[in-house]
Amino acid sequence: MNEIKIAITDQDIASCWEAMSLLRPMLKEDEFVQQIKEMQKEGYTLLFIFENNRVVSLAGYRIWTMLYCGKMLYIDDLSTLENSRGKGYASTLLNHIYEIAKEQNCISVQLDSGPTRTDAHKLYFKENFTISAFHFNKQL
Numbered sequence: 428m429n430e431i432k433i434a435i436t437d438q439d440i441a442s443c444w445e446a447m448s449l450l451r452p453m454l455k456e457d458e459f460v461q462q463i464k465e466m467q468k469e470g471y472t473l474l475f476i477f478e479n480n481r482v483v484s485l486a487g488y489r490i491w492t493m494l495y496c497g498k499m500l501y502i503d504d505l506s507t508l509e510n511s512r513g514k515g516y517a518s519t520l521l522n523h524i525y526e527i528a529k530e531q532n533c534i535s536v537q538l539d540s541g542p543t544r545t546d547a548h549k550l551y552f553k554e555n556f557t558i559s560a561f562h563f564n565k566q567l
Contacts, residue, residue: 476519484508484511
């Protein structure tokens with residue numbers, strides 16, 4: 428079984444760059460570690476699976492409460508290296524996240540996904556996620 432670790436050290440965080448950059452290509456590698464550390468101050472947790480001397484999959488989440496849904500675990504990021512997809516890494520991370528959510532008395536696990544990420548959507552539907560809202564964004 429693949430061990431899931433929490434990225435705490437600068438080295439752990441930096442090792443997640445390759446997998447994260449696939450999902451978030453707008454990020455800058457030289458700012459990545461500091462950006463994650465700032466997010467960690469806001470409750471963000473970065474999980475990863477390390478195999479064959481590299482991070483093959485990761486998930487970043489935070490827990491918060493909103494009036495419309497109560498306490499939730501929100502998945503900010505879920506990414507797997509292209510040549511490691513289809514091997515169950517994302518499902519392993521999701522199952523771990525479900526357990527964390529239950530331990531933290533969350534009512535739900537939620538995430539947003541871009542409309543063109545159909546491969547990811549297949550996984551989310553398989554995991555019994557439903558489409559529950561439109562997400563609107565106004566750039567300032």
